[in-house]
Amino acid sequence: MHLAAALHKDVLLQWRGRAQVVAIFVFGATSLLLFSFAIGPDSAALRQHAAGFIWLALLLSSTLTLADSFHSEMEERALEGLLLLPVSPGALYYGKALANWAQLSFLGICLVPVMVVLYDAFTTRFLGLVGIILLGSAGLSAPGTLYAAMTSQARAKQTLLPLLLFPIVVPVLLASVKATSLLILGDPMGQIRSWALLLVSFDLICWSLSGLLFGRVVED
Amino acid sequence: MPSHTLASPLADDAALPVAVEASGLCRRYGRRWALIDVSFRVPRGTLLMVAGRNGSGKTTLLRVLATAIRADRGTARIEGKDLRAEPQEVRDRIGLLSHQTYLYDSLTALENLQVAARFLGRDAGRVALLPLLEEVGLADRADDPPATFSAGMRRRLSLARVLLKKDASVVLLDEPYGQLDPPGFRLVDRLLGRLRERGATVLMATHLLDRAAELCDHGIVLEQGRLAWSGSAADLAARSGLNAAALPEGGV
């Protein structure tokens, strides 16, 4: 019951802040554009590296989404107010993490057309791509929500969040990039499944571990 | 740790059931001890005033009792539930009006109450919550976000949020009159009266000794984190030294 209420709250907060999401999307799309300059107008090379760049763009955008998700909680210490109601920290964590997952997946899917246009990286296996985006975003959201809760209360918050998050999500990046690349360029040996499995295991481990640890992070 | 050694009329009510019992509470921030060996008992259904100058530890005491922060030493019980051992049970029973408003600036006033209502398992419909907003005088601003409110209005909204929790048997108010206008003062008086009728125990930190003395049953005074005095509210107001020091500048 608390989880449903938490989810309601976080979705409502995100809906109120939807102008931000547009800005974050523009940031992501701009990053994709800038990354293409690093390669140059070589269409074959662009197509080959498109997967890497879309995930990098999503990773960078995720720091904005995640940091923002705790901004409203810390302004007037609303999170503490909820904890005192009482609400279990686990419910608050999963509500927030699920809402962040939704937003990151949405951003990822919106960036796909940008990638298709700039990198000539089309895939017919659209459902597979959505699936990988969902799995990868989940892997970003779980540890990201945990670290965002921490860093929103510390100094130098903008620097600390990527510093802490990026090394942890290396497996997500590797697996998502590989899987996406196979979807775009072709997968003769059927390897996508193993990468997807890696993502699923990472997600399961992270979602449970972070949920357990969240309570300690927000208590005083 | 022994209870405070100062004489206290609270001891007379030893026969009454005790709602709040603190024993040797200590809390530090870095090197500075904000609460030192604070012990007292509050009988059920009474109103305790917590007085003291700025920085004397009133807010810290209320926050410790509300389990928002942990005591470094000492114990306390709220309705028999230990703060350290059963924090969730304690939180079930308390309501806290804090300096922080606990509001979401991007949601409307009504939505803020709805969020809290949902977590409390209460009816979160507009019809159910508008009366509460009416009571605190914010019904006409129900669909505006607190970001557009004045400080006093935000305080009223936090007050409404505290009132949402109907079954809170111990209510902790940190300077409830702060930032409010005279109608706001009357609102707080009304609400205190209602809490009384309900049989709730109230701990109120405040500077406004005259007003509080009329409403409270007992008072304690904190000085630099220690319990410096305790007694009936009338005695407290009569303590001339404290009167002049505790009133805000320019009077009420």
Next chain:
Amino acid sequence: MADAKAPPVERGAPAIAYALAGLGALLLLWGSYWGLMLAPKEAYMGDVQRIMYIHVPTAWNAMLALTFAFGCALAFLLRGDWKWDARLEAAMEVGVTLSLLLCMQGSIWAKPTWGVWWDWDPRLTTTAVMVFAFSGILALRRFVDDPVKRAVWSSVAAIVAYVDVPIVYFSVKWWNSLHQMQSTPQTVSSAFHWPLRINAFGILFLMFGLISLRARLATLRLQSELGPPSPKPVAQYVPAGATGDTR
């Protein structure tokens, strides 16, 4: 949690820590001299292979240091004793330093062998990720002022980072296997085991000596941040008008 006593601190650092570090340094010098100078040349790789005498022990000990850090993090979260936080800080610093050295040694090996400064060997890449992850946690400690929050958060982050290490390793391994990269050989011919073992113990003793000394520094810092564990009794209460510090 916070009312656990701060660990008692003796006048000077315990002699055993210095002794351990000293012994470790000596063993390391001896083992390195033996391995780098005296041991016979390896058949296929030549002199470059000699770096294994330092690389392999460093790898074992770096992993050991970070595992110890993980243990300290768990101990702190479960027990709340400040000494675990001090040891966590020390173990992470030593672990990061060793891992950084590991990456440097890997580069030194890679350049003459493959002609590049970095090969994407799973072990080396995982080590690099570990360096970044734990340096991040050390940076987090610098930016948090409240000692309790600092301790809890770095323990949580250390646990997440450590649990992540095997996942990183496997994902890099699979990622690499598609490109059929040669991995850094970890085996050394059996005739040459002695310098390896000596160095391993050398670094081990050096490491624990350093962790012990560094933990003591962390403890001293905690002491100065927190002051004594309890306030003075009522009899020594300073009346109103004096400064607020009633220590």
